[in-house]
Amino acid sequence: MKSEWTITYQTSEIKVVNTWFNGEFLFVNDELQDRTFGLYQSALAGHLINSKGEREMIKIRLGGAFKIKCYIFIDDKFISMK
Known part of the structure; x- marks a missing residue:
């Protein structure tokens, strides 16, 4: 199973992908x-300009x-996905 979340923050597009067997991607x-491989919860980190x-x-x-x-x-700061 695969889940994706995408938001636009200012001029940047942020996409998070979660898969059962291949891990999580930012x-x-x-x-x-x-990229991580979490079983019950995961943490990803990155940056934007x-x-x-x-x-x-x-x-x-993710969890x-x-x-x-x-x-x-x-x-x-928490960013709400609308």
């Missing part, structure tokens, strides 16, 4: 920035028992 503007040209850190948390949930934090 892409920023189609560039792979992190904001509209001011500054580097901002991205943290992704759940029956349904995987994805939480995105940019510079330690």
Whole structure:
């Protein structure tokens, strides 16, 4: 089973992919920035360049028992996926 979450933050596209057998992936503007293999929960990290040209850190948390949930934090602030 595969799950994907995609959001646009300012001018950057952030995509998180979770698969059962191949692990979890974080892409920023189609560039792979992190990959993990978590059983029950995973953490991914990366960065983006904001509209001011500054580097901002991205943290992704994946977890759940029956349904995987994805939480995105940019510079330690929760970003809601609408």
